[in-house]
Amino acid sequence: MTNDYTHEKSGYTMTTVAEEAARCLLCHDAPCSKACPADTDPAKFIRSVRFRNVKGAAETIRENNALGAICARVCPTEKYCELACSRSGIDVPIDIGGIQRYVTDFEQQADMKILEKAPANGLKIAIVGSGPAGLQSATTLLEKGYAVDIFEKNTKPGGYLTYGIPEYRLPQNIVDYEIKRITDLGANLHLNTAIGRDITMDQLKADYDSVILAVGASEAKMLPMFDGNAYTETAVDFLARVKDAQGQIDDVPENAVVIGGGDVAMDVATTLKRLGTKNVTDMAYEEFDEFRASKKELAGTREAGVTLVDGYVPTAIDGNQVTFKHRNIDAEMTIKADKIILAIGQAVNTDQLGITTEHGEVSFIGYRTEDPKVYVTGDIAHGDKTVVWAVRKGKEVAEEIDNALMGGNRK
Ligand SMILES: Cc1cc2nc3c(=O)[nH]c(=O)nc-3n(C[C@H](O)[C@H](O)[C@H](O)COP(=O)(O)OP(=O)(O)OC[C@H]3O[C@@H](n4cnc5c(N)ncnc54)[C@H](O)[C@@H]3O)c2cc1C
Ligand code: SF4
Secondary structure, three states: OOOOOOOOOOOOOHHHHHHHHHOOOOOOOOHHHHOOOOOOOHHHHHHHHHOOOHHHHHHHHHOOOOOHHHHHHHOOHHHOHHHHOHHHHOOOOOOHHHHHHHHHHHHHHOOOOOOOOOOOOOOEEEEEOOOHHHHHHHHHHHHOOOEEEEEOOOOOOOOHHHHOOOOOOOOHHHHHHHHHHHHHOOOEEEOOOOEOOOEOHHHHHHHOOEEEEOOOOOEEOOOHHHOOOOOEEEHHHHHHHHHHOOOOOOOOOOEEEEEOOOHHHHHHHHHHHHHOOOEEEEEEOOOHHHOOOOHHHHHHHHHOOOEEEEOEEEEEEEOOEEEEEEOOOOOEEEEEOOEEEEOOOEEOOOOOOOOOOEOOEOOOOOOEOOOOOEEEOHHHOOOOOOHHHHHHHHHHHHHHHHHHHOOOOOO
């Protein structure tokens, strides 16, 4: 059933995608291609679309990015390829994400099989975590002939693709299809299996040639003042619950307060509006000129009718009543709400994994830990915390493992 929460905005048709592709200047040494963190080549796939070669376009995307249909929807293109696009100097940048979505939707409808597994090389790799970084590293390793086992503590694979990004921006059937491609290629998924609890790291290290930790920042942060408050829920718990129920939850609040000024807070606020919450107030620590949320997300929240208040921090809570004080001026505000949602960030849990992180990342640059058998990737490795960066880091860690295990003998 489609409701406001499950409704994704429509994509291009064959005619409108051709019109958009026709605006591309087909730049020599295309700046859009240089600006993609995952090394996708928009200039090349847009050229294929101009010649109505959608299969060729799909090959360009897919051979580079196992999560091409997902990135087409959620990549913050305005800060990567579209920021660099030469067309901006004339009017507006090419809608690279939209064209990529058309191509990957076509690929899915035609059930094209582009990725290929290489003949087995006898080596096997364990990947802890089935988020985008784990999924991409699995794909690159399978393409090189490794056997791959992915261990996931949740009941469903996908990390924040499945349990975070709302359905109206990223339909679950797209995530499921991308994952199926990777399991069809040969990745073995072990769900409901937490490493450190159900299987130890020592065991994994004994059983596999290398182990990749792609555990992300999968736990919500809580402010002590809100701990145990019956009206409070964390953003990631709320978003996971709503996505799992496809928007059919039975406790949609009438009034809600969201605390946080990042993209996750914007997702929560917009989701509440789509579910039917009448009054949604987002209280942000940042002032508008220092907002962390992307312009796209912020605009979406405003469009949905959310009240945004900047520069306030919570100072007290009494039942369902929260008091906030302004950071810089002498001002106080108390709001009563049926639901208080904390979107103040996510934390990494590396218990029993044998590594430490600080501010959500390991302290070294690169992927190999002090233990030569163990690597990190995804959000816990250095670099941006986005899906496209998870794809990049997934490919890079796979390359590094391949170089280490093949002793530089790979042709
Ligand atoms: C609400 C929300 C919206 C977002 N929106 C966007 C967006 O629009 N665009 C964008 O580019 N990025 C977005 N992001 C960020 C993006 O989702 C992350 O950067 C990305 O998912 C990181 O990938 P990852 O593979 O490192 O980790 P994750 O996606 O966090 O996956 C890690 C996986 O490891 C599993 N795991 C953890 N510990 C263990 C263990 N001990 N044993 C087994 N499994 C374990 C977890 O259950 C999880 O499935 C969003 C994030 C959130 C929370
Ligand atoms: S930079 Fe813009 S105009 Fe140039 S090739 Fe890329 S998408 Fe086309």
